Amino acid sequence: MPVHWSNPQDGILVFLLVLLLICLSNLWAFQRPCSSREPSHWPEVAVLIPARNEADNLPRCLESLRRQDYPGVFEVWVLDDDSTDATGVLAAEVAASDERFHCLRGAPLPEGWLGKHWACQQLAESASAEVLLFLDADTQLAPDALRRAVSAFEVDRLDLLSLVPYEVMQTWGERLIQPFFLWAMMSFYPLALAFRLRWPALTFTIGQFMLIRRQTYFAIGGHAAFRDDVVDDMALGRRTVAAGYRWRLMDGGELIQCRMYHSWREAFHGFSKNLFGVFSYRVVPFLFVMGWLGWVFLQPWGVIAAHLLGFSLGADLQKALLAILLSFILFGLAYLRLRIPLYLALFYPITIGINLSIGLYSLCLTLQGASTWRGRRLVKPRIRWL
Numbered sequence: 001m002p003v004h005w006s007n008p009q010d011g012i013l014v015f016l017l018v019l020l021l022i023c024l025s026n027l028w029a030f031q032r033p034c035s036s037r038e039p040s041h042w043p044e045v046a047v048l049i050p051a052r053n054e055a056d057n058l059p060r061c062l063e064s065l066r067r068q069d070y071p072g073v074f075e076v077w078v079l080d081d082d083s084t085d086a087t088g089v090l091a092a093e094v095a096a097s098d099e100r101f102h103c104l105r106g107a108p109l110p111e112g113w114l115g116k117h118w119a120c121q122q123l124a125e126s127a128s129a130e131v132l133l134f135l136d137a138d139t140q141l142a143p144d145a146l147r148r149a150v151s152a153f154e155v156d157r158l159d160l161l162s163l164v165p166y167e168v169m170q171t172w173g174e175r176l177i178q179p180f181f182l183w184a185m186m187s188f189y190p191l192a193l194a195f196r197l198r199w200p201a202l203t204f205t206i207g208q209f210m211l212i213r214r215q216t217y218f219a220i221g222g223h224a225a226f227r228d229d230v231v232d233d234m235a236l237g238r239r240t241v242a243a244g245y246r247w248r249l250m251d252g253g254e255l256i257q258c259r260m261y262h263s264w265r266e267a268f269h270g271f272s273k274n275l276f277g278v279f280s281y282r283v284v285p286f287l288f289v290m291g292w293l294g295w296v297f298l299q300p301w302g303v304i305a306a307h308l309l310g311f312s313l314g315a316d317l318q319k320a321l322l323a324i325l326l327s328f329i330l331f332g333l334a335y336l337r338l339r340i341p342l343y344l345a346l347f348y349p350i351t352i353g354i355n356l357s358i359g360l361y362s363l364c365l366t367l368q369g370a371s372t373w374r375g376r377r378l379v380k381p382r383i384r385w386l
Contacts, residue, residue, distance in 0.1 A: 016326040029191035039154030042072030046127035050119035052081035054137035117223040145255035159245035162205040163252025173264025186334040200238035207233030231277040276362040
């Protein structure tokens with residue numbers, strides 16, 4: 001029986017085809033830092049690590065930095081952000097044994113600042129290197145990571161380079177929640193177009209690894225310019241692009257690995273603190289996108305269930321099956337490119353459903369001013385309807 005394009009399901013199919021085109025283009029545009037090109041000049045680099053209660057992660061991160069084969073001069077600055085564990089002690093021990101490493105004790109958090117933002121601002125002001133690398137303490141770098149990242153940064157004459165790590169996921173909570181955000185990057189951000197047009201709205205950056213020129217960082221106001229924006233990595237990227245600087249997002253999966261969370265609870269609460277913030281705290285656009293995603297990816301399954309129960313609901317079963325097939329392909333392509341286990345694409349309806357619930361929870365927490373992270377209450381942002 002032929003498929004007739006005449007009902008609201010057509011919008012779902014057209015939308016999925018557009019996402020597939022974006023994803024296919026990103027398979028090419030999402031490039032790895034090339035190892036065959038080298039710059040004529042290796043700039044001095046300061047690796048800046050804000051660390052709050054990171055005693056379990058910091059030793060592995062610092063050891064991976066000690067093994068870097070970077071040809072130029074680099075130094076590592078760790079700021080102990082009022083930790084209650086052994087973070088400061090561990091950082092001080094490494095600093096005492098290697099002159100390239102420095103340990104700072106964070107100053108008290110000023111009113112109106114988020115903790116990580118204040119730590120990053122202090123780190124940037126302490127380092128004098130030409131290039132700054134903001135690195136999360138839960139990352140580990142391959143020995144050639146810094147060299148290859150700086151090489152791409154210099155050869156392409158960039159002002160900001162963000163690398164996407166390989167995300168380690170060992171529990172089902174992590175596997176069902178975390179892939180959503182990288183899938184969204186591959187499916188909704190046409191990178192080739194974003195690099196050319198330099199529109200802030202199309203900018204996607206990840207704070208786990210962000211390389212930026214010191215001059216650029218302070219020209220856009222540093223973290224002080226968005227001191228209360230919980231999505232600091234996106235804010236830094238958008239401000240950089242808005243100021244006319246060159247940026248790239250690259251695949252760092254061969255060079256960096258990161259385990260962001262260790263359980264369902266950590267992943268759920270970790271993403272709930274900033275999902276609403278991705279939309280700049282605009283209620284109507286946020287609710288529209290959340291509702292549309294639910295309709296596109298869950299409605300076809302509702303049609304299948306209705307048909308199995310003997311109800312048609314006026315929906316075309318063939319179109320529902322086609323939408324599900326396109327969704328599997330879309331998730332499969334993105335997961336394959338991002339080194340996410342391919343079988344997890346089979347669970348995409350669950351991933352969508354969970355993240356929609358995270359989104360609504362994020363909205364509620366923000367409206368109540370009840371969002372917290374690492375034992376601190378987050379500053380309540382200015383909420384806008386549009």
